[in-house]
Amino acid sequence: MTLKIACVQSDIIARNPSENFKHLDELFTRIQDDRDIIILPETFTTGFPAEPELFAEDENGATMTWLRKKAKERNCAIVGSFITSFGQQTSSTTQQLSNSATQCLKSHNTLVWMNPDGTYHTYDKRHTFMGGEKEQLCCGQNLITIEYKGWKIRPFICYDLRFPAWLRNTYKDGEFGYDLAIVIANWPVQKSYIWNTLLSARAIENQAYFIGVNRVGIDHNNINYIGETKVVNGKGRLVAELTDNKEDILETEVDMESLTSFRNYFTVHRDWDSFAIEK
Numbered sequence: 526m527t528l529k530i531a532c533v534q535s536d537i538i539a540r541n542p543s544e545n546f547k548h549l550d551e552l553f554t555r556i557q558d559d560r561d562i563i564i565l566p567e568t569f570t571t572g573f574p575a576e577p578e579l580f581a582e583d584e585n586g587a588t589m590t591w592l593r594k595k596a597k598e599r600n601c602a603i604v605g606s607f608i609t610s611f612g613q614q615t616s617s618t619t620q621q622l623s624n625s626a627t628q629c630l631k632s633h634n635t636l637v638w639m640n641p642d643g644t645y646h647t648y649d650k651r652h653t654f655m656g657g658e659k660e661q662l663c664c665g666q667n668l669i670t671i672e673y674k675g676w677k678i679r680p681f682i683c684y685d686l687r688f689p690a691w692l693r694n695t696y697k698d699g700e701f702g703y704d705l706a707i708v709i710a711n712w713p714v715q716k717s718y719i720w721n722t723l724l725s726a727r728a729i730e731n732q733a734y735f736i737g738v739n740r741v742g743i744d745h746n747n748i749n750y751i752g753e754t755k756v757v758n759g760k761g762r763l764v765a766e767l768t769d770n771k772e773d774i775l776e777t778e779v780d781m782e783s784l785t786s787f788r789n790y791f792t793v794h795r796d797w798d799s800f801a802i803e804k
Contacts, residue, residue: 526675531560532775534754536742542570546591565605566740567683573711574657577632581610592639600641609635612649633663636680650682666804679703683710686723694731696794705734712739714751725761732759734779
């Protein structure tokens with residue numbers, strides 16, 4: 526049982542959703558028609574960070590409309606994040622951002638998983654990044670697991686990758702919490718070694734495939750993004766990657782049989798510690 530993946534390593538036009546939609550429409554013409562999932566970078570409509578007072582969208586906004594259209598056209602799931610006003614609000618996040626504007630208090634960096642039939646799942650970024658995002662957006666409180674074509678898939682966003690407890694897989698009653706993790710990012714060039722090391726480390730720790738999709742280009746803050754979009758297996762070994770710092774599409778497959786074979790051979794998951802995360 527395989528999943529056919531297309532990872533879109535794109536540049537992002539700062540603060541211009543409509544132009545990013547047009548640009549992605551062009552890039553999508555290069556993707557094969559048989560993909561099960563198309564994955565976009567973090568904040569693919571605006572770049573990072575984005576001002577919620579200007580760019581936060583509701584469930585009927587331009588980005589959700591575009592995602593629904595493309596998922597239906599391509600007959601596959603499409604994944605990416607943008608700034609939303611419909612994330613889950615909690616008392617803890619309200620207190621944390623009590624000095625922020627009202628709009629920011631209800632805004633999140635939200636990953637949307639859009640299905641071809643227009644149904645969708647959302648994940649709000651748990652670990653908002655210092656220096657702009659943390660000061661403007663709420664932190665997500667909930668993990669989600671998406672069951673799709675026989676796979677259990679768990680999405681994360683960028684800075685989440687640094688926090689192993691949040692990404693920790695589980696094994697109970699013969700079932701894993703997830704088989705595939707998707708990490709979408711705006712990860713800068715100076716932290717390339719960390720990006721590559723952590724993707725492999727998290728895959729090894731959790732005996733799961735990890736897909737990291739990162740942007741390229743230089744943003745409006747003069748930050749250079751390295752790309753290095755890649756897929757690693759449950760052993761932490763490379764399956765496929767993009768090595769050039771330029772726009773490209775990585776098309777590859779992940780295979781459940783090989784993952785199950787490895788898990789059955791090396792049963793470290795039976796010795797994983799149990800713990801709970803305090804929210």
